[in-house]
Amino acid sequence: MRGRAILLVPSGLLIGVVLVLPLVMLLVISLMQRNPNGGIVWGSFTADAYISFLWERGFSGERELNWDYVAIFLRSLGLAGSATVTSFVIALPTALWMAFQPPKRRLLLVFLVTLPFWTNLLVRNYAWMLLLRVDGLFEQILHATGLLTGRLGILYTPTATAIGLTYSFLPFMLLPIYLSIEKIDRRLLEAAFDLGADRWRVLTRVILPLSMPGIAGGVVLVFIPGIGAFISPELLGGGKTMMVGNLIQAQFGYSRNWPLGAALAFVLLALVLAATYLHRVRFRSAP
DSSP states (O other): OOHHHHHHHHHHHHHHHIIHHHHOOOOOOOOHOTTTTSSSSEEEOOOHHHHHEEEEEOOOOOOOEHHHHHHHHHHHHHHHHHHHHHHHHHHHHHHHHHHTHHHHHHHHHHHHHHHHGEEEEEEHHHHHHHSTTTHHHHHHHHHHTTTOOOOOOOOOOOHHHHHHHHHHHHHHHHHHHHHHHHHHHHHHHHHHTTTOOOOHHHHIIIIIIHHHHHHHHHHHHHHHHHTTHHHHHTSSSTOOOOOHHHHHHHHHHHTHHHHHHHHHHHHHHHHHHHHHHHHHHHHOOOO
């Protein structure tokens, strides 16, 4: 037992320094008073940062309800949810098609899916700006085909942000679903067809239930980082579609309100932990 404990010391120190210590520092900052010149006033413990999430002081000094931050969180949940649903709609048939390809072709397709990770996310979002802008490639194609006569007008809108989120996190939905479907015993599908099931019933009664852990994993991997995303809202949304990630960055940046930024980060962390816990409870007995 002592030998095992000694072997666990390096990993325990690494986790403590890299994960636990930053969270403790963030918690301490969220409970401090704001310094008007930036940073915090050490030793001045207060919960004002968490209170200001829902309340603000009016001209008379009384606290009034303020739904601005809640609206940003709800917008983040909506955009992350739409990106998750869109990613699932695209990823499921794609993963199903990939899983039934010959082995060598499967490796090639997985390589193509992971290929975007070789390029920085910032560069990829700039590429989408060029595609969605006025007189961009998409607008020119729509004009050439006669499907559009005016301006596309998607860039710097919530739609552009949702497109950027879907594109950024689509591989995180596709790969878990593909791995779940690829592991399904093909004899189960053959047995279902032998018993008279058509393709739709095989899909809904056999493939989807057996691939549900991969689907749930993909949902978590897309939804959680989608809530805190800030590159796509900043570039494709043009700063007009603020999400919670942009709000936190602004508090630590030009607003210089570190306690509020740390408190917002902990509220976001609570949402992430809740989603992770629900996923664990739902698939606790999954193989």
